[in-house]
Amino acid sequence: MHRLNSTESPLEAAAGAAGPRATEAFSVLGNETRLAILLALWEAYEPFEAENTVAFAELRKRVGMRDGSQFNYHLTQLVGHFVRHTDDGYELRRAGHKLVQSVIAGAGLDNPELDPTEVDRACPVCGAPTVVTYHDEWLFHVCTECEGRFGNRDQFPEGTLAGVNLNPAVVTDRKPEELLNAAFVRGTWNLQSAVEGVCAECSGPMEGWLHVCDDHGAEGVCPNCDRRYEVMARFRCPVCKASGEYVPSCSWLVMHHPAVIAFYADHGVPLQYDDDSGSFQPRYRDVDPKEDIDFELITTDPPRVRVTFQHEGAELELTLDENVNVIDVSERGRPGVNRLGT
Numbered sequence: 212m213h214r215l216n217s218t219e220s221p222l223e224a225a226a227g228a229a230g231p232r233a234t235e236a237f238s239v240l241g242n243e244t245r246l247a248i249l250l251a252l253w254e255a256y257e258p259f260e261a262e263n264t265v266a267f268a269e270l271r272k273r274v275g276m277r278d279g280s281q282f283n284y285h286l287t288q289l290v291g292h293f294v295r296h297t298d299d300g301y302e303l304r305r306a307g308h309k310l311v312q313s314v315i316a317g318a319g320l321d322n323p324e325l326d327p328t329e330v331d332r333a334c335p336v337c338g339a340p341t342v343v344t345y346h347d348e349w350l351f352h353v354c355t356e357c358e359g360r361f362g363n364r365d366q367f368p369e370g371t372l373a374g375v376n377l378n379p380a381v382v383t384d385r386k387p388e389e390l391l392n393a394a395f396v397r398g399t400w401n402l403q404s405a406v407e408g409v410c411a412e413c414s415g416p417m418e419g420w421l422h423v424c425d426d427h428g429a430e431g432v433c434p435n436c437d438r439r440y441e442v443m444a445r446f447r448c449p450v451c452k453a454s455g456e457y458v459p460s461c462s463w464l465v466m467h468h469p470a471v472i473a474f475y476a477d478h479g480v481p482l483q484y485d486d487d488s489g490s491f492q493p494r495y496r497d498v499d500p501k502e503d504i505d506f507e508l509i510t511t512d513p514p515r516v517r518v519t520f521q522h523e524g525a526e527l528e529l530t531l532d533e534n535v536n537v538i539d540v541s542e543r544g545r546p547g548v549n550r551l552g553t
């Protein structure tokens with residue numbers, strides 16, 4: 212147990228694994244003038260402009276501070292962590308830019324809400340109509356009839372099919388259908404990035420693992436794990452703690468695996484956007500995930516998942532290990548084709 216000793220600041224006590232560089236960066240922010248400088252540099256910044264540095268005098272004017280030496284002191288504190296000093300003046304470093312961005316997109320907008328609104332998209336579990344709703348920074352896609360994929364834990368509404376934690380910026384200028392599409396785009400690409408081992412938030416390394424329920428109920432949403440599926444793919448970034456949990460049966464974990472792309476290409480099946488739902492989610496044309504893609508937990512210790520793609524009598528099998536890596540690929544049913552390379 213970590214105890215606060217008398218020489219420690221609350222920041223040092225709270226930091227734990229984040230370390231001294233993080234506490235130093237946080238402590239720099241505890242002043243209104245410094246926050247004003249970050250905001251002023253962000254206001255002055257315009258993407259694609261050749262020159263985005265702000266000269267000292269101009270920056271001081273923007274912040275409205277008369278005392279030059281006081282201003283200089285605060286500015287100097289920011290240089291290194293959040294601000295870059297060049298021959299021409301000052302500009303935001305990436306961390307400074309991300310900081311202002313996240314405040315603007317997260318807390319700097321109105322707190323928008325969307326009551327459950329029907330969208331033109333059938334429930335992938337039962338086929339019933341679905342709604343989209345947004346409140347308290349969570350966007351939910353919810354079935355109006357079945358239990359959905361997740362139980363009623365915390366703030367998840369009953370019938371939740373998907374829940375994505377998104378900044379209020381997602382609601383800006385979007386109709387409910389567009390909102391859902393935006394959530395799917397984010398979800399799909401966050402997952403793709405995680406599968407490739409890159410955190411979509413900070414570019415840190417992503418850790419993946421298969422999480423298996425230890426006492427899974429067979430029907431509907433399990434009372435033990437609150438999920439419909441016995442095994443979920445989880446990802447976590449050790450640097451920034453971004454995380455995501457995905458239903459492996461959706462197969463997006465392996466949809467872009469070269470073996471899957473090649474398998475469908477051999478059968479003349481293109482990857483395209485889903486015309487039926489008008490959604491931005493790519494899928495293989497005429498492939499029905501429920502009918503044509505099978506998914507099975509083959510061992511639990513360590514967990515292994517087998518995903519089987521079937522098309523016109525041919526079969527492609529991918530095996531995922533406990534860290535969500537494809538460790539085996541095998542193909543059957545096409546004379547003369549052997550993707551194992553033997």
Ligand SMILES: [Zn+2]
Pocket residue numbers: 334335336337338339354355356357358359
């Ligand atoms: Zn349903």
Ligand SMILES: [Zn+2]
Pocket residue numbers: 424425426427428433434435436437438440441
């Ligand atoms: Zn369970």
Ligand SMILES: [Zn+2]
Pocket residue numbers: 410411412413414415448449450451452453
């Ligand atoms: Zn990260």
